[in-house]
Amino acid sequence: MGQDKLTVGLIYGGKSGEHEVSLQTALAVSQAFNYEKYELIPFYITKSGEWRVGSKLTGPFSALEELKLENGAHNTSAAINMLFEKLSTGHSTLDVVFPLLHGTYGEDGTIQGLFEIANLPYVGAGVLASAAGMDKVIMKKLFAEAGLAQCEYCYFTASEWERDSHAIVQGIEEKLRYPCFVKPANLGSSVGISKARTREELLSSIAIALRYDIKVIVEEFVDAREVEVGVLGNEEPLSSVPGEIVSSSEYYDYQAKYLDGKSQMLIPAELDTELAEEIRDLAVKAFKAISGNGLCRADFFVKKSDQTVWINEVNTMPGFTPYSMYPLLWRETGLSYEMLLDRLIELALERYEVRQNLNFENGVQ
Template sequence: MTAAKLTVGLIYGGKSGEHEVSLQTAFSVMNALDYGKYNAVPVYIDKQGRWNMGETHTAAPASLEALQLNGGESATAEAMSVLWRKLSGQESLIDVLFPLLHGTYGEDGTIQGLFEMMDMPYVGAGVLASSAGMDKAIMKSLFAQAGLPQCKYETFIAAEYEANAHDILGAIEHNLGFPCFVKPANLGSSVGISKAKDRAELERAIQYALRFDLKVVVEEAVDAHEVEVGVLGNELPLASVPGEIVSSSDYYDYDAKYIDGNSRMIIPAEIDSELAENLRELALRAFKAIDGNGLCRADFFVRRSDRAIMINEVNTMPGFTAYSMYPLLWRETGKSYPELLDQLIQLGLDRYNKRHTLQFKRD
C-alpha cells in the first residue's frame, strides 16, 4: 500500500521588485517535484497583490507563462476561502505551503505571519527569522551580539538623515571612508545599492537608497572574495560546501546577478579545508543568531590581504532555481535538487508538528 501524496501549495510572484525571479523559481521547483509523492497547487500573487489559485497539478507545467494565473476579480476571495479552511473547522485541502517569494511581502515575515494565522505548515524561516533576515540593520545587530565578525557599517533612518544629514555624512566619512556601499535596509537582489567614492556620490547614493526603504545601511568597502554557504535544517542544521561568486561587475549588483550572464560560481570554492570549515561553522552560527528554520544562504567576505572572514548577510529565501547558488551548493555537498525539496518540505512539517505540542494558554 502506498502512502497518500502530499499536496503542496506553491506561493510565488508577489508585490515585489523580485516578482520575475520568483516566477523562475516556481517554474524550476514545479519541474523538479516528484509527482509520485506530491500534488502541486500553484498560488500566484500578481504585482497588484491579488491572489490566484490554479488547479491541482500532477505533472510539471508546460511553460512559465502557464504560471501567470488570472482568476479575475473574485480570485483572491476564492483563494483565501481554500487557504483559511482550517480556521472554520474544515479539513485543509493543502498539506503544506511552500513560499517561493523573494523580497518584500514574501521574505520579510509578512506572509509567514499570515501562514501562522492560517494554522498552516510552511517551508522555511518563521516570522522572526524572515524579518531579521530582510532588515540588514537588525541582522547586523544580531550578528554583533552573536560575536560574528563583520565589516564596519553605519545605519540610520530617513527622518534622522533629513534632520541631521551633515553629521551622518561626517560619521560615514570618518568611520568608514571611501569607497563605501550604500544599501536600502530591506530589499534583496542588490536592488537600490550603490558604490560611493566621494561625498557627492555618497549623498546621491543615500537619496537613491531612500527611494526603496526608510532605513539605510552604509558599509565600508572590503577587498575580498565573496563566498557563500548553504544552511539546511531546523534545530540541528547542516552547512554545505562553500562556493565563491566571481562577479562580472565592480561588485555583485543586480545586473551582474540577473542580466549580463557573465558572473561565475565556483563550487566548491578554491580555498583550503581549514578556511572552508570556519566558513561553515560561522554560517551555522549566523543561522542560529536569527533563529533560522528550514534554509538560508550565508554570504561572507574573505579579505584578500589576510584571509579574514567577515559575514555580509544571510538570505532566508535565496535564489532557488536548479541553477541558483543555494541548490548548487547542496548538489556539490551530495544532495540533489529533488532531494533538497523533499527535505525542505519535511522540515516545514516537522516544525509545525513540534510547535503544535506546545501550550499557548494555562490549564
C-alpha cells in the first residue's frame, strides 16, 4: 500500500443478464472515488465468466469500453491468484473488494462465498442475505416471519409446471385473480417480468419467466405508489429519506429503469411525516429480516386506497449508475456519492474485523 492508500478491488461485469448495468455502475464508481485515498484494481468478469485483472488505476475510467480490460490485462488465473493471495502468502495486495455485480453470480451469495473463503473484506451483504435477497420466494418468507405486510403470491418450479400446469393456473386465478405479475424468482432489474390480464397472457408470461429461472413467482396486482428507501449500516443500520418512482410505463420495467430515462424519481417522496417515518422504520426491519450488511434498497407499495404500506422486495446490490435511486436517496439525506463510497468501505472493514474475532474452532478455548 503506497502512502497508506487503501487498495480496493473493483469487481464488475459478470455472467448475468445485468452485465451492462454492472459496467455502467463500475464506470460511475471509478469516477467518484478519491484517488488520493484509494488505489483501484479493476477485475472484469466477461459474459462467459472469464476473469481479467488490470493494472492499478491512477484515475477513473473515461469510457465503458475501457472497463473490458482488453489491453494488457492478466487472465483468470492471475485474477484468482490475487484474490486468494492471503491464503497462500498471509498478506494481500487487496485491502477490500467492492463487488459491483448485479443479478446471478453477483448478488446471489456465490461470489460472497468466494470472498469469505479467500478471507477478504468485501462491501455489501454476506452469503445468506445475498442469497435470500436474490430469491423472491425465500425473501417473502423471511418478511412474513418478521411480521412485514406484503401482497399475496403463488410460486412454483419448472418441473411442477410441467406436471400440472392446469392446477397451478387455477390456484393463481382463485388466489390472485387478474391482473397479476409474473416474475422469475431469481432475477433483478425487472428482467423477464410480465403483467398478465387474462389466462392467455398468464400462460405466455410464465413461458417468458421460465426462460430466465426454474422457479417462478406470481404476485397480485396492487394499486399503489412505489416508494423506495436506502439502508446503510451493519448492526445499527440507518435509513434514507424515501423516494418515489413514477414510472413512464405501466410498471417499472427494464426499459423504464435503465434505457428510456423517462421514469421520474421524486426525492424525497411526497409523504406526510408520520408515513415517511413508518416506511423508514420498515426498511430497517426488512434489512434485518434478511440479515443485511452494508447496504440495501428496500422497495415498498403504499396502497392508494388506504395508505397501508406493504414491503415489495429488497435489493442487496442496488445500482450506482449516475441516475440510480440509491445514491440519490443518500445525497438527499446528506451523504454525497463520495462519502457513501467511503462509508461502504468502512462498513466492510468493520464487519471483517468483528468476524476475525470469532472462534471457529471446536470446543471452548
